[in-house]
Amino acid sequence: MKKLFVFSVILLLLCGAAAAEGVISVTATDFPCYDFARQVVGDCGEVTMLIHPGAEVHFYDPSPSDILMIGQSDLFVYIGGESDAWVDSILSGYDGDSPETLRMMDAVDAVEEEGHEHAEAEGPEYDEHIWTSPKNARRMVLALADRLSGIDPENAEVYQANADAYIAQIDEIDAAFEAVVRDGARREVVFADRFPFLYFVRAYGLDYAAAFASCTAETEPTPQTMMALIQRVNDDHIPVIYTIEMSSQAVAQTIAEETGARILTMHSVQSVTQDEFDAGETYVTLMWKNVEALREGLR
Numbered sequence: 001m002k003k004l005f006v007f008s009v010i011l012l013l014l015c016g017a018a019a020a021e022g023v024i025s026v027t028a029t030d031f032p033c034y035d036f037a038r039q040v041v042g043d044c045g046e047v048t049m050l051i052h053p054g055a056e057v058h059f060y061d062p063s064p065s066d067i068l069m070i071g072q073s074d075l076f077v078y079i080g081g082e083s084d085a086w087v088d089s090i091l092s093g094y095d096g097d098s099p100e101t102l103r104m105m106d107a108v109d110a111v112e113e114e115g116h117e118h119a120e121a122e123g124p125e126y127d128e129h130i131w132t133s134p135k136n137a138r139r140m141v142l143a144l145a146d147r148l149s150g151i152d153p154e155n156a157e158v159y160q161a162n163a164d165a166y167i168a169q170i171d172e173i174d175a176a177f178e179a180v181v182r183d184g185a186r187r188e189v190v191f192a193d194r195f196p197f198l199y200f201v202r203a204y205g206l207d208y209a210a211a212f213a214s215c216t217a218e219t220e221p222t223p224q225t226m227m228a229l230i231q232r233v234n235d236d237h238i239p240v241i242y243t244i245e246m247s248s249q250a251v252a253q254t255i256a257e258e259t260g261a262r263i264l265t266m267h268s269v270q271s272v273t274q275d276e277f278d279a280g281e282t283y284v285t286l287m288w289k290n291v292e293a294l295r296e297g298l299r
């Protein structure tokens with residue numbers, strides 16, 4: 001009890017200015033934005049996740065109360081990819097009274113989606129799953145610390161310290177992935193599922209094959225794709241095929257039956273279930289599970 005009391009007094013001192021002026025409020029779209037924001041904000045304010053646990057991120061549409069909440073926050077944080085196509089029109093609708101915004105794709109080097117054709121006129125489509133590389137996650141956390149420090153300079157040191165603490169944990173994950181790849185017997189992964197891991201495989205120099213490009217809404221791969229995946233697993237004696245979170249696993253089960261490969265989950269961290277949310281899962285805790293899943297797959 002005593003320990004807890006001392007701890008809260010220290011936090012009150014650290015965030016004194018924010019408490020006096022009303023705590024800072026941040027609205028974040030999806031789980032990565034939310035998790036990074038709550039880590040950096042700490043006890044200096046409130047962070048709200050717009051897209052609720054278990055909800056489908058890719059087809060989200062803001063409700064009138066969501067739009068109101070975004071408008072009333074001190075900072076609105078979003079990824080800025082395909083799933084956030086609604087953001088620009090919402091922001092242009094707050095005439096003169098729009099919140100500060102942080103578009104996370106501006107904080108990293110976005111790369112073009114792979115594996116499907118685009119009409120020339122559409123221009124390049126950038127893959128939105130930037131956080132799947134811990135190296136990008138680090139830059140996203142830094143961007144948050146910078147922006148929050150600008151909005152609430154009195155607490156800049158707190159935001160920077162919180163960011164440094166979380167980045168230290170992210171760097172540990174990054175080092176663990178590097179070690180798993182270095183010690184692995186192979187350098188390729190097969191996703192019998194959607195593939196939100198483009199930034200991840202690029203960060204660690206992994207080769208990949210996937211049933212679907214990025215997070216397409218398709219659910220049935222072509223027979224040619226199925227054949228190619230099965231052949232690759234057999235030819236390369238791949239021990240593990242991956243599915244992502246909240247997957248039907250239908251494609252993976254077919255490939256597993258044909259090849260004898262085990263099915264493991266790689267969590268994209270794009271959204272969490274209510275159970276995961278209630279259990280206090282974070283980007284870091286979920287990525288540690290991915291470290292173990294990758295270790296099994298590269299044997």
Ligand SMILES: [Zn+2]
Pocket residue numbers: 058129196214215270
């Ligand atoms: Zn996705």
